[in-house]
Amino acid sequence: xxxxxxxxxxxxxxxxxxxxxxGLTSLSHAKGRGYNKGFxxxxxxxxxxxxxxxxSAAATMGTSDETLPFFTQFFQFEASYDxxxxxxxxxxxxxxxxxxxxxxxxxxxxxxxxxxxVGLRLLLLILDTVALTLNTAAAAAAAAIVYLAHNGNxxxxxxxxxxxxxxFCQKVSGAVVAAFVSVVVFMLLVVISGLALRRQS
Amino acid sequence: MRGHSYKYVATQVKFFIEKGKFLLIVSNIRxxxxxxxxAKGLTSTPNRGLAIVDFMVRxxxxxGTLGGAxxxxxxxxTLPFSTQFVRFRAEYDxxxxxxxxxxVNxxxxxxxxxxxxLSIFNIVRNTAKNTRILLIIFDTAMMGLLTAGASAAAAIVYLAHKGNxxxxxxxxxxxxxxxxxxxxxxxxGSFVGVAAFILLILLSxxxxxxxx
Numbered sequence: 001x002x003x004x005x006x007x008x009x010x011x012x013x014x015x016x017x018x019x020x021x022x023g024l025t026s027l028s029h030a031k032g033r034g035y036n037k038g039f040x041x042x043x044x045x046x047x048x049x050x051x052x053x054x055x056s057a058a059a060t061m062g063t064s065d066e067t068l069p070f071f072t073q074f075f076q077f078e079a080s081y082d083x084x085x086x087x088x089x090x091x092x093x094x095x096x097x098x099x100x101x102x103x104x105x106x107x108x109x110x111x112x113x114x115x116x117x118v119g120l121r122l123l124l125l126i127l128d129t130v131a132l133t134l135n136t137a138a139a140a141a142a143a144a145i146v147y148l149a150h151n152g153n154x155x156x157x158x159x160x161x162x163x164x165x166x167x168f169c170q171k172v173s174g175a176v177v178a179a180f181v182s183v184v185v186f187m188l189l190v191v192i193s194g195l196a197l198r199r200q201s
Numbered sequence: 202m203r204g205h206s207y208k209y210v211a212t213q214v215k216f217f218i219e220k221g222k223f224l225l226i227v228s229n230i231r232x233x234x235x236x237x238x239x240a241k242g243l244t245s246t247p248n249r250g251l252a253i254v255d256f257m258v259r260x261x262x263x264x265g266t267l268g269g270a271x272x273x274x275x276x277x278x279t280l281p282f283s284t285q286f287v288r289f290r291a292e293y294d295x296x297x298x299x300x301x302x303x304x305v306n307x308x309x310x311x312x313x314x315x316x317x318x319l320s321i322f323n324i325v326r327n328t329a330k331n332t333r334i335l336l337i338i339f340d341t342a343m344m345g346l347l348t349a350g351a352s353a354a355a356a357i358v359y360l361a362h363k364g365n366x367x368x369x370x371x372x373x374x375x376x377x378x379x380x381x382x383x384x385x386x387x388x389x390g391s392f393v394g395v396a397a398f399i400l401l402i403l404l405s406x407x408x409x410x411x412x413x
Contacts, residue, residue, distance in 0.1 A: 005218050083367035086356045118410050125406045129399055132341070133348055140349035141356035144298045148357070149368070155295035156361075158370045183349075187341050190402070194337040197409045198330050 036115035039196040043124075043189060044108040050185040051101045054135070057178035058094035061087060061142075064171035068164065079165040086145045087172065093138035094179060100131050111196075118200050125193035132186040139179035146173050248408050252324040255404045259320050262397035263313045266347065269390030270306035273299060273354075276387070278380040291377045298357045299384065305350030306391055312343050323408075330409060337405045344398035351391040358384055 061081050068077035081087040104127065111120050149169055152160030162169035273293050280289035293299040316339065319332055326332075361381060364372030374381035 005215065079367070084365060085363075086359065122406060122410050126403055129341075129344075129402050132345065133395065133399060136345050136348040137352040137355075140352040143349075144353035144356040145360070147298070148360070148370075153296060155291070156371070156373050159368070161368050183345060187345055190341045191338050194334055194406060194409065197406060198334045201330075201410055 035199050036196050037112060039192050039199075040108070040112040040115060043192050043196075044105070044112060046185050046189055046192070047101055047105055047108050050182050050189070051098060051105070053178050053182040053185065054094050054098040054101060057175045057182065058091055058098055060171050060175040060178065061091045061094070064168055064175070066165050066168035077164065079161065079168040081172070084145055086141050090138045090142040090175070090179070093134055094175075094182075097131055097135050097138075097182065100127070104128075116200055118197065121193050121197050121200065125190060125197065128186060128189050128193065132183065132190060135179065135186055136183050139176060139183055142172070142179065143176045146176050248327040248411060249324060251404050251408045252320065252327070255401060255408075256317070256320045256324060258397050258400050258404070259313055259317055262394045262401070263310055263317075265390040265393035265397065266306045266310040266313065267390075269351075269387045269394070270303050270310065272383055272387035272390070273306070274303045276380055276383040278377050280376065289376070291373065291380045293384070296357055298353050302350045302354035302387075302391070305346055306394075309343050309347045309394065312339065316340075333405050333409050337402060337409070340398055340402050340405065344395065344402065347391065347398060348395050351388060351395060354384070354391070355388055358388060 065080040066078065081091060104124065107120060107124055111117060111124065114120070146169070148158060149161045149172070152158050277290065277292040279291075293303060316336065319336060323329055323332055323336075358381075360370060360372075361384070362372060362374045364370050
């Protein structure tokens, strides 16, 4: 008759797989890691797309000069983004957005390598929200001016400039479209960061 | 006789040891439940504070956007001199951008009113995650819309104030003074709404990122 008692290393409940704490943590870690890496890769690819879009919008606006082939002694008919302060604001804002996106690419890469970093995701979300606001403001203001340039306004006696300067108008409109593509991408980036945060916590 | 007593003592000891094991397991489970509760108590109060601030900022945003929409929609000015053929009258209708501004502001204020119950639910339920992510998604979309409407109107208001010599666009503010003042004022409410939306997205994100 032996009286030795051997106590198992873990509780019997854990051995049967019923212990709540141990099971939960391992499950959540595995789930978080899988999905979060997917989110982070998506985030990085979208950021690359937004870099191309924002920088091309700025470049197209910057090179939108047009000089008409006919001129009189007193006037030379030329149009450039310089003439409209709103388009100047658009150029500067898109350049800032492009610079921010390029600088945030390393952060995005780190988020891929470390899928469970909550602080990094929160920082990216906050900065992306601010950048989204700036981007939307610049794109919408330029869109209002371009709409005016295309259609004019009879009540305010504003003539449609596009009828004379065709190339200038086309380039500026293209720049505005690229800026709005960048806006949509920013919205997706904010939503992806939010979803990743939800999975991490 | 001695064997029997040994057996009795052995069974008694075994019984006590089994009882001890059982008590240990029960106390472990109780401690873990208490820890859970403590951890929840630590993080639930800051989340409740964030949710209350979120609710108040949402109310502020409703006031801002609704005010902007109403002021812009009710702007009209007729200059005191008008001939038989030309009418000197300015309305928000005359500029399509302002129509867009009014429509967008009404849509956004309607969305904010609809999202107030969700915000109240977030105050009551601290650890709600799905409602918070839903709020983030819709807040982002509505913020993009509101910022677009507000900045387009701001560009036109800037043009109305300054005009543009190269494009031969005359500054209409020189003639229509009160019209200009009202449309500039209505922009302020809309931009307050934009700032409120940024705050709302940040609050939801911080509340989401807390480990519960």
